[in-house]
Amino acid sequence: MRRDTLSTGRWWLTGLGLSVLFPVAAAAWASTADRSARVRAPETRAHRKQPKGLAVRIVYDNYPFDKKLQTAWGFACVVTGLEKAILFDTGGDGRIFLANIRACGMEPGEIDAVVLSHIHGDHTGGLGAFLEANSRVTVYVPKVFPEGVKREVRKMGASVVETDAPRKICSGARTTGVLDGGIPEQELYLKGPRGLIVITGCAHPGIVEIVKAAKAHAGTRPDTVMGGFHMAGVSQSKVQSVIQAFKDMGVARVAHSHCSGDGTRKQMKEAFGEGYLPAGAGARFTFESGAEP
Secondary structure, eight states, X not given: OGGGGGGGSOHHHHOOOHHHHSTTTHHHHHHXXXXXXXXXXOSOTTTSOOOSSEEEEEEEESSBOOTTSXXXXXXXXXXXXXXXXXXXXXXXXXXXXXXXXXXXXXXXXXOOEEEOOOSOHHHHTTHHHHHHHOOOSEEEEETTSOXXXXXXXXXXXXXXXEESSOOXXXXXXXXXXXXXXXXXXXXXXXXXXXXXXXXXSSOTTOHHHHHHHHHHHHTSOXXXXXXXXXXXXXXXXXXXXXXXXXHHHTOOEEEEEGGGOHHHHHHHHHHXXXXXXXXXXXXXXXXXXXXXX
């Protein structure tokens, strides 16, 4: 888990070129920079099979789960079963991301919206390759993202929505708004049958603070928290304090991965028992579709 130290870099402040912000996808960006006509995905949305019920599939993670998927440092998941299919983050490597999403039986053209949590390359590095395959999407980015990044996303044919306050993606899905814990970050929350499903990228602002923000905005109890908790290497007492805060808020299930840390996963498993949901690349979680959050 030593690569977690990379997340302390303030890349979002630099405003440097895409080769720094999106190191793995830089070639994909550059190869399309001078095209006036962008590649667009086939018109598949009207004909695709709509999955029954709300589901979240992790398509990029450094923890293994499904052997068909490659593991690499970073995070991405796909939300289906709502009126829009939502990609939350894109992992760090476009080639691995595309291979993994297809190994899950999905195609990039099935995605309607992309939500990026924060600027770090292990969450944005697959964006260029994804937009090469499907630019018919709206990309929701924190307002603090460098202008050059937003400009290049638009050049590739996608729409960009800059976020600061909580934002509706579609019925049943909203962002938390941008929270600042040194690195500005937004998360995604869904309306599930038993409460909120909060999905975090790296949780730099603090996992407890994020869940509190989602609960306050939605006015609904958080039931499931999943994604990167940014707790690799933290003390046992810190993990216990997070567990207690979760339980005080009504959290019943956790499915954390990416930068959460092995020690954290072990303690969470002991604390939540059957409510501990093993997570990693390829893991799929199903929920009954919820109402408007």
